[in-house]
Structure formats: C-alpha cells, structure tokens
Amino acid sequence: MPHPPDSPDPPPADRTPPVGTAFVSAQDVEDADDVLFAHPPRPVTRWMCGCGEPYPCPEVSFAHLVKHARVAP
Numbered sequence: 587m588p589h590p591p592d593s594p595d596p597p598p599a600d601r602t603p604p605v606g607t608a609f610v611s612a613q614d615v616e617d618a619d620d621v622l623f624a625h626p627p628r629p630v631t632r633w634m635c636g637c638g639e640p641y642p643c644p645e646v647s648f649a650h651l652v653k654h655a656r657v658a659p
C-alpha cells in the first residue's frame with residue numbers, strides 16, 4: 587500500500603498564552619521549572635583575535651585568502 591507522498595503534518599496546537607494572564611496553574615509553574623532547568627544559560631567561548639576583534643578578524647581573513655591564493659609563477 588503506497589504511502590501518500592505529501593501528507594501534511596497536523597497543525598501545531600495553539601499554545602500561546604493570552605497576553606496579560608495574571609493567573610497560572612500549578613502545572614504551568616511546574617512546566618516553567620522544567621523549562622528553566624532544561625535551559626540553563628551558559629557562557630559561550632569563542633576565539634578572539636590578538637587585535638581584539640572576533641577571530642578571524644578581517645585582516646586574518648584576507649591573509650588566509652592570500653595564503654590560499656594561487657601564486658603567479
């Protein structure tokens with residue numbers, strides 16, 4: 587039995603809470619705790635160039651371009 591090639595997904599449930607909701611259920615608070623536990627903020631480490639810009643800075647990018655370019659004989 588062939589599977590329909592383009593079966594649409596069911597529409598997502600509208601979980602958007604109304605703006606200005608003053609009362610939340612205990613379940614909502616529990617869910618919020620779970621979300622906050624699962625989404626801890628974490629610092630992002632990234633390469634910084636010696637000149638103070640995010641690596642590679644434009645000069646390094648250009649230098650790499652030059653290094654990888656074919657040198658005319």
Ligand SMILES: [Zn+2]
Nearest residue numbers: 635636637643
């Ligand atoms: Zn630099």
